Amino acid sequence: DVKVTQSSRYLVKRTGEKVFLECVQDMDHENMFWYRQDPGLGLRLIYFSYDVKMKEKGDIPEGYSVSREKKERFSLILESASTNQTSMYLCASSLSKTGELFFGEGSRLTVL
């Protein structure tokens, strides 16, 4: 069964802390994505990657960075967390660039 695993379901961090959100997929997909989900705003794309060591900015990349050192792993980094980054973060992968996305269960981040 295909699987996208996000390392932490719930995190609480303080303002200014560096935060790492990890995502691993076991489907050998080349394409991986990070979305942010907020009530009333739906899903917004933060960053995506179509290959190892490459990344593309999505709609809301400010305040975030990403790392893709291995095909199966895509990390989202908040260099200095702020309260407006409190949100649900969803990682996804896909076989084709515009095909079906497979999502992880999400990581709910609270920044105090």
Place this chain on the structure above:
Amino acid sequence: GNSVTQMEGPVTLSEEAFLTINCTYTATGYPSLFWYVQYPGEGLQLLLKATKADDKGSNKGFEATYRKETTSFHLEKGSVQVSDSAVYFCALSGDQAGTALIFGKGTTLSVSS
């Protein structure tokens, strides 16, 4: 660029009622269209999809038809169950090769027995 608009919720229905969630899109070219569902406490999962005009996607009793003339992809189910309570997202493929799926804001469905 491509965009999608879906009806706002919440939608509250009794069990066995008919469901329609409206979704319209703006797109260049010939995008693929999707409906995703998010059950409480879970990530999103694909419910159904259609890749060209007049295609009908179906799954778990849900259906949606890709209507190019009305730029719509409405989700329907003839008889909802309590277990269908979830958030439903309409999505379409981006307008340029290499862009990610674009999602609507989601519609919350609550079904009571």
